[in-house]
Every structure is written in structure tokens, then in C-alpha cells.
């Protein structure tokens with residue numbers, strides 16, 4: 001029998017991770033590297049990617065703008081040329097038109113949200129599919145949000161919610177179509193935590209007490225709260241799990 005810790009090891013694996021310059025993605029890069037993976041880290045801010053790679057020598061920078069889904073083929077090609085075959089894709093990058101009411105979202109904001117949060121993850125996964133089908137293995141972790149399943153008017157974010165719901169739906173469909181090829185797809189579903197995305201709203205006293213008042217575990221989420229869920233979904237511990245969502249929200253959606 002293997003040691004339980006081995007189930008969470010990513011020794012020798014290659015990971016392609018988007019949205020690694022900040023927030024959860026930066027933490028994910030450090031966690032994946034600490035678990036033994038080599039990680040191709042994607043984001044627009046090249047300086048932050050390089051700083052991250054100095055901190056975590058297992059990481060290599062792949063700067064790119066995912067608002068343009070046509071860039072995904074190049075992103076995957078650069079990651080493969082740096083790391084060889086990719087074992088795990090983590091679609092984490094996201095854009096939100098923060099604080100804009102549904103009726104006021106502009107066509108540009110709608111397009112940007114869908115491109116970064118839904119179309120690029122679809123294209124990235126499609127780019128990796130042929131190699132994964134040929135070798136009979138591949139893992140996708142899609143980072144979605146509790147807003148895929150609950151309307152939250154206090155943070156107006158209609159198209160963002162649609163993008164995350166879309167990513168959850170396509171994850172189930174991919175799982176159904178591709179399980180026969182040894183490809184697993186699951187979603188990691190965060191609740192609220194502080195990051196660039198939420199920095200403008202999360203410090204307001206009313207918002208703080210509203211989040212805490214609705215969270216069963218009486219504290220705010222922090223990026224390190226997602227380490228275990230990420231390693232579980234990315235590695236062998238979840239070998240018989242596909243098409244599922246793993247919610248990490250302190251119990252926010254449990255009542």
C-alpha cells in the first residue's frame with residue numbers, strides 16, 4: 001500500500017496554471033511546486049511571473065493575455081516546449097467587471113468576461129486534448145465560484161456568474177465525453193476570500209459582517225485554505241473522481 005501522503009504528491013508532473021500573478025493562482029503555483037510539480041505559470045504581468053519563478057524554482061513563466069482566446073494555442077505550445085507533456089491544467093485566471101449592475105454591463109465587459117473565464121479555458125483544454133487522448137491520461141481543475149449556483153446581488157456580477165456556471169456545465173460534459181480516454185475534469189469552487197478581484201468591496205464593514213454572518217466557519221477565507229482541495233483534485237487522491245465540484249467556502253452555501 002502506498003503512503004497516504006503519496007496520493008497528494010505531484011512529483012514528476014507538469015502543470016499548466018493560469019492566473020498565477022496574484023491571489024489564489026499565485027498561491028496555487030507555490031503549492032503545486034512544493035508538491036513536486038513543474039509549473040508553467042500564465043498571466044499578463046511578466047514581472048510578477050518572473051518574481052514568482054524566482055521564489056518557486058519549479059515554475060516557468062508563460063506571459064499571455066487570455067482575453068484573446070486565439071492566444072491559447074501559443075500558450076500551450078510554449079508550456080510544452082518548457083516542460084514537455086502537460087499532466088494537469090488548472091484554469092484559474094478570471095476577470096470580473098466589479099460592481100457593475102447587470103443592466104449596465106457593456107458589450108466590452110461581457111465579451112472580456114466570457115473570453116477570459118470561459119472561452120479561453122475551453123480552448124486551452126481543447127489544445128491539450130489530442131495529447132491526453134493519445135496517452136490515455138489528463139487532469140483539468142477548473143476554478144469556478146459559488147456564484148455559479150447562488151445569486152449574490154451584493155456583488156453585482158451577472159456575466160461573471162454565467163461564465164462560472166458555463167465552466168461548471170462544460171466540465172460535467174467533458175467528464176462524460178472524455179472519461180473513456182482517462183481524462184478527469186473537476187471544479188474547485190471558492191467562496192469569498194481577499195484578492196485583487198475582491199479588494200474594493202471586501203473591506204467594507206457591511207460586506208465583512210454580511211460575509212461572516214453567512215459563513216458557518218466564523219472567519220474569512222484565505223488563499224491557503226484551498227491548498228488541500230487543489231492537491232486532491234490535481235493528483236492521484238481523486239483518481240476515481242470526475243465531473244464533480246468541490247466547494248471551499250467555509251460553509252457559505254451549506255445553509
Ligand SMILES: NC(=O)c1ccc[n+]([C@@H]2O[C@H](COP(=O)([O-])OP(=O)(O)OC[C@H]3O[C@@H](n4cnc5c(N)ncnc54)[C@H](OP(=O)(O)O)[C@@H]3O)[C@@H](O)[C@H]2O)c1
Nearest residue numbers: 019021022023024043044045066067093094193195196197
Ligand atoms: N476572490 C474571491 O473571493 C473568489 C471567489 C470565488 C471564485 N474566485 C475565483 O478564484 C480564481 C482566482 O481569483 P482571485 O480572487 O485570486 O483573482 P485575482 O487576484 O484577481 O487574480 C486574477 C488572476 O487572473 C489573471 N488574469 C486576469 N485577466 C487575465 C487575462 N486577460 N489574461 C491572462 N490572465 C489574466 C491575473 O493576471 P494578470 O492580471 O497578470 O493578467 C491574475 O493572475 C478565479 O477563477 C476567480 O473567479 C475568486
